Amino acid sequence: MKETDNYSNLAPLYDKLMENVDYESWADYIDEIIQEHHPEAEKVLELACGTGSVAISLEELGYYEITAGDLSPHMIEVAKEKASKVDSAVQFKTLDFLNINIEDEFDVIFSVFDSVNYLQTESEVKIMLDECRKLLKEDGLLIFDFSTPLNSMEAVDHLNNEEAEVKSLRFFRTSEYDAINKIHTNTFEIEQLSEDKKEIISSFKEVHKQRIYSLEEMLSILKQTPYHLVAKYGDFDLIDADENSARITLVLKCQKHL
Known part of the structure; x- marks a missing residue:
């Protein structure tokens, strides 16, 4: 059996695979975090967007200008088809969050559904954080979740x-x-x-x-970067996360020009 790149053949099946995920609620959760910490935000970038369900749902709220990217061109193709069916204004691009090739700045960058867990080493996590830093406006937010043990x-x-x-x-x-x-x-x-x-x-x-990263491991990585922790939320609520949280969402800011 031939082994292929991640999501090259899985892309057409991805929405079936994720059919039990409530993407609208997930988009509402990201919106809640943005409104809590940066209510003036307008320009938003989603990384590792998959087939675009969260980005499309977030754009439907009517007050964000959204760009969304994924490493897999096959996933982006599905996302564009999905967006065209609902007249979504989300701009979909093929992007690698270890080398984000885009010339723009954003009020918010986010990534969900443990996409950061695909980064296998501490070094890769720090590269991703630095790539995001380059694209954030002053006082911009970086929001991402990760799966814990x-x-x-x-x-x-x-x-x-x-x-x-x-x-x-x-x-x-x-x-x-x-x-x-x-x-x-x-x-x-x-x-x-x-x-x-x-x-x-x-x-x-x-x-x-x-x-799979523990909260302690991820916070240790952050201490080696220009970011400071704004909030850490556990399991889809604005409640402080701890080592007993299954999924943790971090909200970060950084000094952009360090």
Whole structure:
């Protein structure tokens, strides 16, 4: 079975994979954080936007100018198609948050659904933070969430052996968490089926590895950067996060010109 780049073959299946995620509520949560800490914000950049559901929902609120990027051109293609169906004004671009090639400045940059966990090392996290610093306006906010060991330990059982089908595509997922090295691996076996779904025309495999960070580890990384912590929220609420939070959202500011 041929192994392919992350989201190259999974992109058409992604919305099925995430069908239980309430993207509108997630967009409302990001909006709540922005209104709490930077209510004057207008220009917003989402990184690792996937198929664009959060960006589109956030833009529908009517007071943000949104650019959204993802490393996968296949995901961006799906996002653009989705946006065109609802006349969304979100500008979608292929962007790597380790090298954000865009000439603009933003009031807010955000990334959700543990995309930062795809950064495997402390060094990569610091590169991402510095790339965002270059694009933030003075007093701009950087907002991102990350998955903690608790989240992986709770999620691995229900993610393992998941399968679904969309049109002529079918996937099967296995999920395992290495608690010693803090690596969560999701492996997707994807099959392209014939029109009558009786034959497998081709098959692919995508291996998604995420480095799982504790709150202590992430705060230690931040201390090595120009950022200062504005807030740390746990599990989709404006309540202070701690080591018992499964998912943590950080709100940061930095001195831009350091």
